[in-house]
Amino acid sequence: MVVMEQFKREETYRCEVCGFHYEAKGDAEACEEGCEEGICRNDVTAKALERRA
Numbered sequence: 001m002v003v004m005e006q007f008k009r010e011e012t013y014r015c016e017v018c019g020f021h022y023e024a025k026g027d028a029e030a031c032e033e034g035c036e037e038g039i040c041r042n043d044v045t046a047k048a049l050e051r052r053a
């Protein structure tokens with residue numbers, strides 16, 4: 001389950017598997033789906049706030 005969490009003062013959604021934060025719930029869900037299957041989806045993780053610093 002993705003969880004809402006404050007990150008850098010923004011409401012974001014966190015993938016519970018890898019811990020990356022996303023602005024869009026859909027992106028966090030896509031990340032989590034990939035993570036649970038053991039697939040690293042670069043197209044999704046590229047949107048993670050951790051990757052945008």
Ligand SMILES: [Zn+2]
Nearest residue numbers: 015018031035
């Ligand atoms: Zn993930």
